[in-house]
Amino acid sequence: xxxxxxxxxxxxxxxxxxxxxxxxxxxxxxxxxxxxxxxxxxxxxxxxxxxxxxxxxxxxxxxxxxxxxxxxxxxxxxxxxxxxxxxxxxxxxxxxxxxxxxxxxxxxxxxxxxxxxxxxxxxxxxxxxxxxxxxxxxxxxxxxxxxxxxxxxxxxxxxxxxxxxxxxxxxxxxxxxxxxxxxxxxxxxxxxxxxxxxxxxxxxxxxxxxxxxxxxxxxxxxxxxxx
Amino acid sequence: xxxxxxxxxxxxxxxxxxxxxxxxxxxxxxxxxxxxxxxxxxxxxxxxxxxxxxxxxxxxxxxxxxxxxxxxxxxxxxxxxxxxxxxxxxxxxxxxxxxxxxxxxxxxxxxxxxxxxxxxxxxxxxxxxxxxxxxxxxxxxxxxxxxxxxxxxxxxxxxxxxxxxxxxxxxxxxxxxxxxxxxxxxxxxxxxxxxxxxxxxxxxxxxxxxxxxxxxxxxxxxxxxxxxxxxxxxxxxxxxxxxxxxxxxxxxxxxxxxxxxxxxxxxxxxxxxxxxxxxxxxxxxxxxxxxxxxxxxxxxxxxxxxxxxxxxxxxxxxxxxxxxxxxxxxxxxxxxxxxxxxxxxxxxxxxxxxxxxxxxxxxxxxxxxxxxxxxxxxxxxxxxxxxxxxxxxxxxxxxxxxxxxxxxxxxxxxxxxxxxxxxxxxxxxxxxxxxxxxxxxxxxxxxxxxxxxxxxxxxxxxxxxxxxxxxxxxxxxxxxxxxxxxxxxxxxxxxxxxxxxxxxxxxxxxxxxxxx
Numbered sequence: 001x002x003x004x005x006x007x008x009x010x011x012x013x014x015x016x017x018x019x020x021x022x023x024x025x026x027x028x029x030x031x032x033x034x035x036x037x038x039x040x041x042x043x044x045x046x047x048x049x050x051x052x053x054x055x056x057x058x059x060x061x062x063x064x065x066x067x068x069x070x071x072x073x074x075x076x077x078x079x080x081x082x083x084x085x086x087x088x089x090x091x092x093x094x095x096x097x098x099x100x101x102x103x104x105x106x107x108x109x110x111x112x113x114x115x116x117x118x119x120x121x122x123x124x125x126x127x128x129x130x131x132x133x134x135x136x137x138x139x140x141x142x143x144x145x146x147x148x149x150x151x152x153x154x155x156x157x158x159x160x161x162x163x164x165x166x167x168x169x170x171x172x173x174x175x176x177x178x179x180x181x182x183x184x185x186x187x188x189x190x191x192x193x194x195x196x197x198x199x200x201x202x203x204x205x206x207x208x209x210x211x212x213x214x215x216x217x218x219x220x221x222x223x224x225x226x227x
Numbered sequence: 228x229x230x231x232x233x234x235x236x237x238x239x240x241x242x243x244x245x246x247x248x249x250x251x252x253x254x255x256x257x258x259x260x261x262x263x264x265x266x267x268x269x270x271x272x273x274x275x276x277x278x279x280x281x282x283x284x285x286x287x288x289x290x291x292x293x294x295x296x297x298x299x300x301x302x303x304x305x306x307x308x309x310x311x312x313x314x315x316x317x318x319x320x321x322x323x324x325x326x327x328x329x330x331x332x333x334x335x336x337x338x339x340x341x342x343x344x345x346x347x348x349x350x351x352x353x354x355x356x357x358x359x360x361x362x363x364x365x366x367x368x369x370x371x372x373x374x375x376x377x378x379x380x381x382x383x384x385x386x387x388x389x390x391x392x393x394x395x396x397x398x399x400x401x402x403x404x405x406x407x408x409x410x411x412x413x414x415x416x417x418x419x420x421x422x423x424x425x426x427x428x429x430x431x432x433x434x435x436x437x438x439x440x441x442x443x444x445x446x447x448x449x450x451x452x453x454x455x456x457x458x459x460x461x462x463x464x465x466x467x468x469x470x471x472x473x474x475x476x477x478x479x480x481x482x483x484x485x486x487x488x489x490x491x492x493x494x495x496x497x498x499x500x501x502x503x504x505x506x507x508x509x510x511x512x513x514x515x516x517x518x519x520x521x522x523x524x525x526x527x528x529x530x531x532x533x534x535x536x537x538x539x540x541x542x543x544x545x546x547x548x549x550x551x552x553x554x555x556x557x558x559x560x561x562x563x564x565x566x567x568x569x570x571x572x573x574x575x576x577x578x579x580x581x582x583x584x585x586x587x588x589x590x591x592x593x594x595x596x597x598x599x600x601x602x603x604x605x606x607x608x609x610x611x612x613x614x615x616x617x618x619x620x621x622x623x624x625x626x627x628x629x630x631x632x633x634x635x636x637x638x639x640x641x642x643x644x645x646x647x648x649x650x651x652x653x654x655x656x657x658x659x660x661x662x663x664x665x666x667x668x669x670x671x672x673x674x675x676x677x678x679x680x681x682x683x684x685x686x687x688x689x690x691x692x693x694x695x696x697x698x699x700x701x702x703x704x705x706x707x708x709x710x711x712x713x714x715x716x717x718x719x720x721x722x723x724x725x726x727x728x729x730x731x732x733x734x735x736x737x738x739x740x741x742x743x
Contacts, residue, residue, distance in 0.1 A: 204512055
């Protein structure tokens with residue numbers, strides 16, 4: 001019994017002494033994490049490109065939290081639940097590497113114009129996965145979603161993004177914009193400088209068309225104009 | 228039983244102690260005093276300019292709340308590139324563990340023209356308490372401060388540089404660029420950094436010429452980009468007259484670009500810069516309010532708080548303003564100045580910004596912030612001065628200030644002109660004669676004759692110059708053989724004054740710009 005008491009006392013004294021231990025300095029030495037930096041989704045449609053275009057790419061921005069490293073570090077991104085497109089068939093991922101002394105990277109996602117896209121809208125959900133170098137970063141920035149199609153349609157963000165620059169939608173107007181600007185990705189929000197120049201180029205192209213050919217009339221028998 | 232109770236009691240007592248040891252200490256009683264270190268140096272109050280290859284010696288002063296030996300302190304000097312676009316991501320490099328810094332600004336590690344922060348960290352080894360001191364260091368070269376002259380020699384363009392001691396270096400352009408400059412027209416310099424992501428954030432230098440207009444490195448003056456590269460869609464014909472950046476602020480300490488304005492072939496192109504990502508270039512031709520391109524802009528642009536840019540159309544003979552950013556009307560198009568009973572910015576009893584009916588031949592800033600003077604030629608060949616401002620408020624919506632028929636002989640055929648930004652005066656030249664037109668009394672106050680045979684080819688008013696007391700009126704002349712630059716120290720009322728310095732040996736100077 002005495003021995004048990006001594007043991008218990010020794011254990012508590014040890015605990016008490018341990019509680020007096022000096023805290024470690026609160027320096028950041030945790031594992032770095034990585035997250036999707038800018039936009040978190042897009043809709044890509046091959047129908048906005050000429051038939052000769054069979055491959056394209058979209059850019060995915062990643063940024064790390066933590067410190068830069070003296071050597072290159074790989075990170076992991078995998079298709080998550082809900083993905084209907086096939087990796088390495090409908091799309092491929094570019095190198096997933098944060099270069100030495102860098103804090104961010106732009107990774108291309110290569111998209112392939114496969115026949116099935118003519119009648120199917122495919123979905124990809126990419127998710128950051130922890131590996132030896134990086135944990136998952138900001139909780140709401142771990143995923144990037146995109147859809148892939150080859151079906152001519154009104155851009156999903158026409159009313160929220162493009163209507164302010166180009167007015168009401170018509171297929172004739174949109175096909176004119178595709179030809180005048182050469183822009184193929186209309187389902188994402190443009191940067192301010194890009195929307196400015198797209199609008200300027202489109203207006204000057206329409207001015208030239210009206211002066212050389214005549215009014216451009218859409219499928220609703222209305223003259224195409226930009227506000 | 229008693230022994231058992233004592234044991235239980237002892238265990239409980241120890242357990243309370245153990246748990247108490249884990250409680251958060253909310254005490255606000257005095258702690259054991261620690262040594263507080265403090266660093267100071269007057270040199271941190273300004274930017275230290277160093278050339279590549281220079282040595283950098285920094286000697287801060289250190290004070291301590293407790294007298295400790297220096298070996299009880301730990302020192303560390305680091306530096307990093309302080310460019311606003313990369314500051315948070317730029318590499319922190321340790322350069323020394325001594326209290327005083329002695330290092331070399333080597334060309335490999337320090338980029339010309341870039342700002343750096345050198346930081347001293349001092350740490351009390353026993354307490355871990357740290358103090359910091361930051362120095363701002365700019366890596367420059369001998370062309371950082373002085374006058375840049377665009378000259379024409381033997382049918383080709385070149386650059387000369389006038390240093391603060393008024394000595395000059397010629398053939399600066401041709402000694403470092405292979406592409407010849409033909410038909411040099413104008414120097415365009417941004418006095419504040421531009422973040423366009425075409426190249427590193429910094430000041431911009433453009434040389435406008437009949438063809439071959441280009442962007443050059445601000446400090447080395449080596450070509451960076453062709454003119455066409457600066458546009459999202461290259462203009463069909465190259466005929467530049469303006470390539471500049473307006474700012475909503477006047478004071479250099481806080482100035483940043485609000486809008487880039489290029490006038491090429493009389494058409495407007497604009498460039499929106501800001502904190503958003505991506506490359507920014509000049510856009511396509513702006514349309515006028517009639518949604519066409521039938522206009523011809525005068526080679527002048529001004530900007531201010533309310534209107535980021537105001538330009539003048541010599542075809543429709545009216546002013547337009549240019550939006551920095553809005554989707555519709557499309558940002559970058561020419562827009563009428565607000566009119567109508569509730570929003571009119573023009574007082575029709577003075578003049579109507581949207582219906583002037585004259586041709587603009589000159590425009591410059593004034594001694595009043597955001598006020599501008601435009602010199603106009605009427606259809607019956609008379610000179611008028613229009614005064615207006617680029618800022619208004621709800622309570623003071625009118626921006627038209629004055630319209631005056633000028634009594635200024637020769638102003639319609641001026642060879643060079645510049646306005647004072649200190650006093651209400653406009654200086655202009657005809658041949659070798661300089662006239663001072665006082666914009667408050669609207670009279671010619673004085674004329675000054677330079678040596679016969681000399682013609683004034685360029686003129687700039689410098690409110691301040693490094694190492695010089697008071698403003699300077701700077702004139703370039705050409706006598707058919709050699710070009711000269713005269714520096715006049717103007718009087719308190721703007722009098723042309725006397726020649727303070729002369730630098731000679733130039734070709735025919737087309738334009739002057741002060742670099743700082």
